[in-house]
Amino acid sequence: xWYDTLLDSRLTADCDFATFARLxxxxxxxxxxRHSREVGAVRDAWRGVGVLS
Numbered sequence: 635x636w637y638d639t640l641l642d643s644r645l646t647a648d649c650d651f652a653t654f655a656r657l658x659x660x661x662x663x664x665x666x667x668r669h670s671r672e673v674g675a676v677r678d679a680w681r682g683v684g685v686l687s
Contacts, residue, residue: 635662635672655680 638661639645645657659676666672680686 635665635676638665651685655685659686 635658639654639658642657642661645654649657655676659673659680662670662673662676677686
């Protein structure tokens with residue numbers, strides 16, 4: 635999902651952490667499914683460091 639995000643056309647040069655976090659969550663969803671452990675892990679990690687609320 636991280637590599638998917640780095641290749642994502644929605645990732646722009648002026649992307650901030652919150653945008654990158656949302657893209658990683660979205661790419662995890664696309665790859666593993668909305669209710670997967672992976673999506674939960676990505677979401678929890680970004681929340682844990684205060685990027686997402």
